[in-house]
Amino acid sequence: MSTTCALCARAHTLDATSGWMLATAHWGVSPHPALQVPGWVAVQTLRHTEGLGTLNSAEAQTLGPVLSRVSVALARATDTKHIYTYSLGERVPHTHILMGPPGHGLRGREFLDRLLRRDEALVDRPVAERIATDVAALLSRMRADDAADAIMDLRQSRRRRVLDSMPAPQRTKVLTLLKFNPDSAGGLMNVDVIFCGTGATAGEALALIGVAQAVQPEALLQMHVLNENRQLAGVVSVIALLQAHPADVVAKLMDSGPVRVTPDADLADIAVLMADYNSHTIPVVDDGDRVLGVVTVDDVLKSTIPDEWRRREPGPRPAREPISVRDDSICSNGGDWR
Numbered sequence: 001m002s003t004t005c006a007l008c009a010r011a012h013t014l015d016a017t018s019g020w021m022l023a024t025a026h027w028g029v030s031p032h033p034a035l036q037v038p039g040w041v042a043v044q045t046l047r048h049t050e051g052l053g054t055l056n057s058a059e060a061q062t063l064g065p066v067l068s069r070v071s072v073a074l075a076r077a078t079d080t081k082h083i084y085t086y087s088l089g090e091r092v093p094h095t096h097i098l099m100g101p102p103g104h105g106l107r108g109r110e111f112l113d114r115l116l117r118r119d120e121a122l123v124d125r126p127v128a129e130r131i132a133t134d135v136a137a138l139l140s141r142m143r144a145d146d147a148a149d150a151i152m153d154l155r156q157s158r159r160r161r162v163l164d165s166m167p168a169p170q171r172t173k174v175l176t177l178l179k180f181n182p183d184s185a186g187g188l189m190n191v192d193v194i195f196c197g198t199g200a201t202a203g204e205a206l207a208l209i210g211v212a213q214a215v216q217p218e219a220l221l222q223m224h225v226l227n228e229n230r231q232l233a234g235v236v237s238v239i240a241l242l243q244a245h246p247a248d249v250v251a252k253l254m255d256s257g258p259v260r261v262t263p264d265a266d267l268a269d270i271a272v273l274m275a276d277y278n279s280h281t282i283p284v285v286d287d288g289d290r291v292l293g294v295v296t297v298d299d300v301l302k303s304t305i306p307d308e309w310r311r312r313e314p315g316p317r318p319a320r321e322p323i324s325v326r327d328d329s330i331c332s333n334g335g336d337w338r
């Protein structure tokens with residue numbers, strides 16, 4: 001990694017704030033800091049790469065789904081059919097792809113000329129910020145792993161029809177998940193994962209968890225700490241982060257030899273590991289130790305409950321008097337709560 005690379009620096013600082021509109025294991029999407037044109041974002045690799053030809057296979061495979069998803073979100077947030085995409089790499093060699101709508105009644109080359117010249121007339125910071133918020137919300141709404149589970153429950157003949165009716169970005173993500181055996185780690189995992197760099201502080205890690213609305217809450221119980229090669233360096237629990245001083249560095253707090261599985265680990269392996277290590281989540285890594293996803297205890301429980309348990313008549317649930325909570329009733333009727 002080059003220490004003078006602006007986009008590497010950005011990848012590190014954005015971990016610490018809520019700057020990413022979307023962060024996957026390999027890609028980050030954020031508003032372009034020098035291009036406050038409404039609807040324009042930069043899609044960049046999280047590690048230092050110099051052009052599409054230098055991507056590793058995981059980055060290359062995940063780029064399509066990211067671009068597709070961002071394009072849909074941008075088109076919806078800006079109410080535009082056309083989303084321009086360009087990547088020059090002349091001034092900043094770090095792989096980044098700029099995407100956004102035409103504007104100001106300008107199209108095609110006329111618009112791009114002015115965009116490349118950083119024409120101040122195109123800049124509208126408040127509108128750019130509002131659209132960025134909308135795009136982030138749109139990007140966070142899709143939970144591909146839930147959709148994949150639902151589709152696996154359909155008869156084979158119906159799956160194709162349902163898949164074809166899904167928006168393209170989500171379909172791509174679901175198809176990625178479906179390639180794995182549903183009872184393997186790859187089939188069970190959530191692909192939206194929370195992570196930070198080894199240099200992040202406890203306070204920064206908690207801030208990331210705080211804004212990760214796109215991630216299944218059960219998958220937020222552990223922060224994954226990645227080294228500069230995006231490999232799993234350790235995990236740290238939310239409890240440990242909460243109990244630490246906000247300025248403590250996660251590298252000092254983390255378990256640096258966490259249990260992990262590969263996508264082909266089966267359900268029994270994962271369940272036994274979770275029980276043995278008292279883990280609520282287990283990261284799924286590829287051959288290069290890069291995080292692909294995370295399996296939660298909730299995913300394992302859902303898959304291990306025998307079908308006949310679901311078919312039983314539900315047992316009696318404990319009945320409870322509804323409790324009314326009024327400010328003045330808590331102390332007077334609620335017993336001694338000191």
Ligand SMILES: [Zn+2]
Pocket residue numbers: 002005006007008009047048049094
């Ligand atoms: Zn870089």
